Amino acid sequence: MELDVVGVGNAIVDVLAAASDEFLAQHGLAKGSMTLIDEGRARELYGSMGPAREASGGSAANTMAGVASLGGRPAYIGRVCNDQLGEIFSHDMRASGIHFAVPPAAGGPSTARCLILVTPDAQRTMNTYLGACVDLCAEDVDDDLVRRGQVLYLEGYLWDKPKAKDAFIKAARIASAAGRRVALTLSDSFCVARHRESFLDLVARHVDILFANESEIKALYATDSFDEAVQHARRDTKLAALTRGARGSVLVAGSELVEVAAAPVSRVIDTTGAGDLYAAGVLFGLTHGDSLAAAGRRGSIAAAEVITHYGARPEQRLSELVSASLQA
């Protein structure tokens, strides 16, 4: 069976807690960013956090959950450990209708977790202990699976670990050779800053479809001008889908450029997963014959759902939300 999208990413369980701006300041956390932390720091930060709730996360994994909820056929490549959090992650993937067959590591570091502090402004600040993700390697990339996907979707976060980077490159080569499209999300402006030169090279050489938010695309092209960044992205990719929070998104493909409004939301609770779900909508649209504008709208609807509750995966069936929106 042909798949719509094959995602490769860090397999993570999110640990979400409300926090004040003062808490972020006290712990030296930059609001809105993703910071990699070691196990000791994870223990220390967790010990000082408030009561939390847990939910499967991981950027590309969230996107695949969104594709499934929209009615698509996604698969996922990522690595958990054979522990309780790994069981939770694996369950949630399969129960969401995502093909996920990478066996859990039998030992070694525990399943990754991301300590997410949600401030009253609904912004999320993430602290990731990568744990078992560091064991993701080229051998985990199933050639046949990658060939079956219309689009290969890669998260920039993988770039932080050398072995995962190898897996990433291997997957991109397989997909390109099979005539499949390669999509990348830049993930985080700090992640872009850490790897700017190699990301620029990667985008120019391997990437057909680029996802980024405004600060990430500006960081990639080292410019303060969003419009200038859009022009760079237009030149480097076949399609760039660039999000601007409440101001919606811009999709640019060659001479075509469309602006899409954000979908209305009654109350924003937690922005975790907004970009991931936007990508899900766009990827589903692109693999199901949508126009650029329609794909962007689908992304906006998916993102709007996920920011109205805690957690980075949809709680409502997105295919029904899209249908309701088309009828409205």
Next chain:
Amino acid sequence: MELDVVGVGNAIVDVLAAASDEFLAQHGLAKGSMTLIDEGRARELYGSMGPAREASGGSAANTMAGVASLGGRPAYIGRVCNDQLGEIFSHDMRASGIHFAVPPAAGGPSTARCLILVTPDAQRTMNTYLGACVDLCAEDVDDDLVRRGQVLYLEGYLWDKPKAKDAFIKAARIASAAGRRVALTLSDSFCVARHRESFLDLVARHVDILFANESEIKALYATDSFDEAVQHARRDTKLAALTRGARGSVLVAGSELVEVAAAPVSRVIDTTGAGDLYAAGVLFGLTHGDSLAAAGRRGSIAAAEVITHYGARPEQRLSELVSASLQA
């Protein structure tokens, strides 16, 4: 330092997923009930459930979290295993401001989990694998801790395991001997049915304050008449606080009887924890000089908060909600 309430209960992590009425029927689940399941059944049911989210639960533990959120000083006695779910449970208790010092079991069954299926009518159907809870025993009851609490709060669910029952009885005797009040929640009508005779004996001999919902109190007194059940409870206890869902609650103490309306709610999402949080409000009120009516209202406000979101613990600071309600 004196404590307001010391709770004793099954230490459980909840695994919450949306489910249809058809799912309940297919799996032979009685809506609204709590069923004890073994590890094999837990695996089977989990495997067929949809994607879930995890949050610390356990009836008495939820109540202690409510007491803390109202500004009180609670402690908790319950048993987890030294695993990831046990770490989550312990973190959430301490981060909520609850004194919790029972060491995790070093081996044996894993931390208890409750598979909770939430139907579109916001009803919750619970399936509990007790795991490490079966190791809770009389030695876990810290005499001094129990004596420090103004009220000892026990959950009926403990009655399902002989060793936990011993712990329960020991705690009740210590509290009574120290002149403290002993409170019991009946927990579940099926639980009452399993242990009716011994619960009747327990209520008459050891219990000062009884919490139950309408179906539980009717089951205890084997009557179809709520009013008749109220009269029995009036005779057997110093105070009975009896909940009736959207119809509010009745508190009866000797010749005094007050009816309290349910607090208004915009949209009910998940009723898990409603009874637990009602009990928290009443217990806080009773240990802080409230009248019966005021304690009942505090319970209604706490219950209303917890049913507007997934999970059985408050997401907003209950003390602030109560203040806001008094000013309105």
